[in-house]
Amino acid sequence: MAQKIQGTEDLFGGYMRAWQHMQDVARELFGAYGFDMIETPAIEQVDTFVHGIGESTDVVRKEMFRVVSGALMENLLAAGSERGLKAKQRMAMRPEGTAGVVRSVVENNLVPQGAAPAKLWYAEAMFRGERPQKGRLRQFHQVGVEWLGAPDPAADAECIIMLMEFYKRLGFDPARLRLSINSMGDAACRPAYRQMVRDFILAHADEMCEDCLERAEINPLRSFDCKNDHCREVMAAAPLAKDNLCDDCRTHYEQVKRYLDAAGVAYVEDPTLVRGLDYYTRTVFEVEALDAGVGAIGGGGRYDGLVELEGGKPTPGIGFAVGFERIALALAAQGGSLETPEEGCVYVACASPEQRGAVFEATLALRQAGIRSEADYQGRSLKSQFKQADKCHARLCVVLGEEELARGFATLRDMESHEQVQVPLPELAPQVASRIA
Numbered sequence: 022m023a024q025k026i027q028g029t030e031d032l033f034g035g036y037m038r039a040w041q042h043m044q045d046v047a048r049e050l051f052g053a054y055g056f057d058m059i060e061t062p063a064i065e066q067v068d069t070f071v072h073g074i075g076e077s078t079d080v081v082r083k084e085m086f087r088v089v090s091g092a093l094m095e096n097l098l099a100a101g102s103e104r105g106l107k108a109k110q111r112m113a114m115r116p117e118g119t120a121g122v123v124r125s126v127v128e129n130n131l132v133p134q135g136a137a138p139a140k141l142w143y144a145e146a147m148f149r150g151e152r153p154q155k156g157r158l159r160q161f162h163q164v165g166v167e168w169l170g171a172p173d174p175a176a177d178a179e180c181i182i183m184l185m186e187f188y189k190r191l192g193f194d195p196a197r198l199r200l201s202i203n204s205m206g207d208a209a210c211r212p213a214y215r216q217m218v219r220d221f222i223l224a225h226a227d228e229m230c231e232d233c234l235e236r237a238e239i240n241p242l243r244s245f246d247c248k249n250d251h252c253r254e255v256m257a258a259a260p261l262a263k264d265n266l267c268d269d270c271r272t273h274y275e276q277v278k279r280y281l282d283a284a285g286v287a288y289v290e291d292p293t294l295v296r297g298l299d300y301y302t303r304t305v306f307e308v309e310a311l312d313a314g315v316g317a318i319g320g321g322g323r324y325d326g327l328v329e330l331e332g333g334k335p336t337p338g339i340g341f342a343v344g345f346e347r348i349a350l351a352l353a354a355q356g357g358s359l360e361t362p363e364e365g366c367v368y369v370a371c372a373s374p375e376q377r378g379a380v381f382e383a384t385l386a387l388r389q390a391g392i393r394s395e396a397d398y399q400g401r402s403l404k405s406q407f408k409q410a411d412k413c414h415a416r417l418c419v420v421l422g423e424e425e426l427a428r429g430f431a432t433l434r435d436m437e438s439h440e441q442v443q444v445p446l447p448e449l450a451p452q453v454a455s456r457i458a
Contacts, residue, residue: 028151028159030346039359040162040345044144046190047164051142054183056166059141061121063148064088067111069124072330074117074300075240084149086114086159114148118342119300119324120331122167127333131169134334138170156315156347165321165342169328172337174273177304177323178280184308184319184341185286191348192357193310200287202306203262203294204274205242207325210267211302215241217260228255245295261292270303277304300324304339310351318351319343366393367453368410368436372403372422379421383431383449387419390450392457410436417453 025031032040048058067087074080093110115121122141126132131139144164151157166183168176181200189195206214218241222229229237233244233252245256266274281288288306296305307320321341328336349359367387371380380396387394395413397406403420410418420432420441430443433452444452 026159028153028157030158030160035360035363036349038361038363039349042359042361043164043191043345043348046187047142047144050183050187050190051166054140054179056140056142056168059122059125059143060145061115061118061125061143063115063146064112065115065121065124066108067113068108069331070113070116070120072120074120075243078240078243080116080149084151085116086148086150088112088114115145116147116149118143118145118147118163118165119167119327119340122340123169123324123327123331123333123338126167126169126336127328127331132328132336136170138168138176140166140168142166156344156350158346162345163342164345165340167338167340169338170336171339172325174276174304175280176339177273177277178284180321180339180341181277181281181288181306182284182286184306184321184343187343188308188319191359192352194355195287197311197355199289199309199311200306201291201294201309202277202281202288202304203291204266204270204303205262205295205301205305205322206266206270207302210265210270211262214260214262214265217265218242218244221259225255228252242295245293256293263290263292273303296320296322300327300330302326306341310355313351313354315347315350315354318347363414364393365414365416365457366395367417367419367457368406368413368415369394369396369419369421370403370406370410371397372420374400375423376421376426379426383419383421383446386450387453390454392450392453417456419449419453 070085071081093106122143126139142165144162146160146162148160150159153159166180168180185195185198185200188198205211219237222233222237222241222244226234228251229244230247230249230252233247233249236243244252245259247253247256294305294307295301296307301322302325303323305322307317309316310318319341321339323337323339325337327338328334352359369380369384369387371377384394384396395415397409401409407418415436418434418436420434422432425432425443429446431446431449432441432443433456434441
């Protein structure tokens with residue numbers, strides 16, 4: 022029997038309605054902030070992700086699914102590496118959303134010189150070759166936003182405010198969320214700070230894991246995010262970004278905090294917060310659901326140099342991403358749920374097979390009027406049709422019998438009160454619509 026791949030899930034029923042509900046909330050809230058939806062390909066050139074995410078990250082080094090067409094597989098296996106492949110032949114499944122959106126912004130020139138910023142949001146599946154566990158899947162789903170072309174610290178604050186409002190509308194109690202923020206500096210002050218962290222790691226080389234020693238040469242700041250507990254203990258004494266910001270970065274960070282204070286958004290400053298991807302600059306933030314046991318449920322930050330890395334002109338950017346699966350787990354742990362009730366319908370029943378044609382016409386008329394309708398397609402008895410109507414969560418049942426049809430009427434049955442009325446067939450759709458309303 023065919024089975025799904027470990028670390029993937031089928032979305033259907035209540036779980037699918039939960040994912041759709043999350044998108045509906047995003048569409049309404051993000052739209053109010055001026056964001057339009059975008060969808061990028063699930064496969065991109067490998068370089069799209071390497072440029073932005075960074076070669077030192079676990080995402081690129083260990084987790085990114087590579088894609089090779091059948092036509093190239095034989096040559097790739099024979100060569101033993103992908104060195105002979107052209108850039109456009111080296112493909113990967115999307116491990117996160119930002120790099121692909123930025124690639125699209127650059128390729129489609131969505132932020133031409135002097136134009137208004139591009140404000141985009143997405144709801145897509147992501148793919149990572151992780152060891153499946155609670156809250157970590159090989160195919161998972163994210164809702165995210167990307168704001169390209171806005172250097173103002175107000176954009177940072179608005180993204181964070183919008184994110185916290187998103188959680189609230191999904192059903193979280195804000196008092197049971199922890200928002201952490203930090204500034205990672207920029208191209209003016211971060212190189213010197215990176216060198217300080219590198220020197221610190223090398224000075225404690227005998228205490229650090231092999232990954233952190235490698236990070237020291239590629240991106241030392243990633244060691245703050247090491248999963249090794251002892252490395253984290255050592256890094257607790259490392260130099261902090263907040264103590265080494267240039268004047269511009271410090272001013273930017275302080276203004277972001279003032280905007281958050283003015284909006285009444287509670288936050289905790291975490292000077293070790295670096296997030297997991299290399300492209301972040303200045304403001305970074307992360308949200309955790311307290312006592313949920315699933316880790317971070319979302320986060321993001323500013324990435325003012327990413328557009329250049331993807332081949333575009335200098336363009337500031339900021340964004341965030343929220344994972345659907347972790348949100349669902351965290352809400353459940355706190356006694357909530359993303360699931361919405363199954364949509365009710367109108368069930369059209371017939372007293373005998375002779376009325377089957379009339380049922381067909383009635384359901385067609387109801388559906389053309391925008392009314393969700395169901396009927397029997399398996400030759401059930403009238404009693405069994407009423408049972409099926411209950412399973413379909415029908416609010417009304419339209420009963421078509423020989424006598425009613427002879428007089429041009431249908432019987433409307435309220436499935437909760439069992440009250441019945443007769444309505445003329447030409448008035449069936451408007452009568453049903455008014456009763457449902």
